[in-house]
Amino acid sequence: xxxxxxxxxxxxxxxxxxxxxxxxxxxxxxxxxxxxxxxxxxxxxxxxxxxxxxxxxxxxxxxxxxxxxxxxxxxxxxxxxxxxxxxxxxxxxxxxxxxxxxxxxxxxxxxxxxxxxxxxxxxxxxxxxxxxxxxxxxxxxxxxxxxxxxxxxxxxxxxxxxxxxxxxxxxxxxxxxxxxxxxxxxxxxxxxxxxxxxxxxxxxxxxxxxxxxxxxxxxxxxxxxxxxxxxx
Numbered sequence: 001x002x003x004x005x006x007x008x009x010x011x012x013x014x015x016x017x018x019x020x021x022x023x024x025x026x027x028x029x030x031x032x033x034x035x036x037x038x039x040x041x042x043x044x045x046x047x048x049x050x051x052x053x054x055x056x057x058x059x060x061x062x063x064x065x066x067x068x069x070x071x072x073x074x075x076x077x078x079x080x081x082x083x084x085x086x087x088x089x090x091x092x093x094x095x096x097x098x099x100x101x102x103x104x105x106x107x108x109x110x111x112x113x114x115x116x117x118x119x120x121x122x123x124x125x126x127x128x129x130x131x132x133x134x135x136x137x138x139x140x141x142x143x144x145x146x147x148x149x150x151x152x153x154x155x156x157x158x159x160x161x162x163x164x165x166x167x168x169x170x171x172x173x174x175x176x177x178x179x180x181x182x183x184x185x186x187x188x189x190x191x192x193x194x195x196x197x198x199x200x201x202x203x204x205x206x207x208x209x210x211x212x213x214x215x216x217x218x219x220x221x222x223x224x225x226x227x228x229x230x231x232x
Contacts, residue, residue, distance in 0.1 A: 026138035
């Protein structure tokens with residue numbers, strides 16, 4: 001429903017489907033996995049208060065609240081808009097490709113000022129009414145039987161997050177992941193060393209940069225040796 005650094009929006013279909021009715025995302029961000037399986041019993045958690053504030057606001061929004069947001073035109077400074085703080089935060093996520101931004105660029109001025117995107121978000125609001133949304137740390141969660149979709153700041157590259165790699169002990173996180181009850185899916189890239197990750201898909205991003213998304217799971221997946229390439 002909004003952009004966030006490390007979002008799985010373009011590759012969410014590569015991950016195994018949930019084997020449990022309950023899904024928990026301890027590093028939620030834009031919660032693309034939960035949105036794909038929105039009808040399940042969903043819990044999303046994040047340490048970044050802006051992320052949780054936006055999710056809680058969206059959960060209470062009406063369609064008209066979204067459709068009535070200002071048109072996003074090139075050069076607009078979101079900080080100057082006469083709207084609530086959480087609405088400004090939400091728009092700062094929308095206009096950026098991952099990291100929040102206050103200025104609308106030409107790249108983001110599309111679909112009649114993002115009107116089509118507003119319509120898409122408005123149509124998804126009913127999907128998140130039943131979700132449990134928590135501001136907090138993964139360490140505070142009870143060890144429930146569930147599908148755990150764990151997408152933390154990456155060991156190499158996670159410095160872009162508000163609460164990034166400086167806040168994580170990866171050895172501790174690895175043990176925590178391995179101790180979860182149910183199905184565990186952990187996201188990373190192939191540079192990471194804190195679990196035995198397997199390649200999922202090779203992504204070509206901006207400026208011809210490449211990264212290979214990876215997975216660790218406590219259950220068997222299809223990702224053993226073959227690597228797929230996805231170009232944006």
